[in-house]
Amino acid sequence: MTFQEKASQAIREAGGRMTAQRQIILELLETSDEHLDAEELHRRARVQDSDISLATVYRTLNTLQEAGLVQQRYHSPEHSRKYVEPVHADEEYHFTCRNCRRVMPFHSELMQQLKQQLEAELNVQVFNACVCVDGLCPECRASSHKE
Amino acid sequence: MTFQEKASQAIREAGGRMTAQRQIILELLETSDEHLDAEELHRRARVQDSDISLATVYRTLNTLQEAGLVQQRYHSPEHSRKYVEPVHADEEYHFTCRNCRRVMPFHSELMQQLKQQLEAELNVQVFNACVCVDGLCPECRASSHKE
């Protein structure tokens, strides 16, 4: 079952409706590998429907998040914008350079371990973990040594 | 050297000045174990100086963060407010219940490992890692099973 099929089903099950706007947003989410925020998604969605509103993008993302179809990501150190990605098996996290703002994605089995640890030790059920790391990227690190 | 002494020194070294307002905020940061956001800090600071402004609290926190004296924390799933804590040896992270909003702090050596892994594999220098986990706390988990 593709992401769009899963989404359609979930929306329907929640008593919602499939609209042209939602279709566009789902398509963009499925085909983009980058992490998108509402504004960028809106910008891209307008290529297909120049009347689609930013509010609709926000509402659709919230709907999808509530249905567990997309998860939120924030980038350090700002944490000001919400990025979304479809829920997949391998979760991606992000390192942001404080100096040049470059974002480096990373994967780590440690996060899986952390979830298990929390479920065991705190007796909670984990839905989502957000990890944002910041510091200096290799290049900025090197140039800061020279100074 | 206490947190306040370190802070005074760092502020001075950066060409800044120690003011009554900053003194109050530093004191609150040092003596509170909870995580405070600007508004809560402002509320508490007003007990000692009823004229202190929210803008000053924000500016002071930014100054302290730039100096590496406090670090930011965000709570999932909202990520809307910035909380601060003095930089200490043992870093604390947070789990938030999606249902009852309860926040449970936790510690984990896995985060230290993650930092080391990133420094080794990505060749970056890590300044800060933010981890916010959300899901269901033990109580809400139990009651959701009953439904």
Add this chain to the structure above:
DNA sequence: TTCCTTGCAAAGTATTTGCAAGATT
């Protein structure tokens, strides 16, 4: 005396919401 810091109010950024019109089932 220099210039950093403050309070105030206004502005800024990201996101949400009320409402009437429009679309889906």
Add this chain to the structure above:
DNA sequence: AATCTTGCAAATACTTTGCAAGGAA
């Protein structure tokens, strides 16, 4: 036909900023 969704504009929440007055070094 019923009601969910949309676009628009206004509202909200958190944080930053311009400016003139005040305060630290």
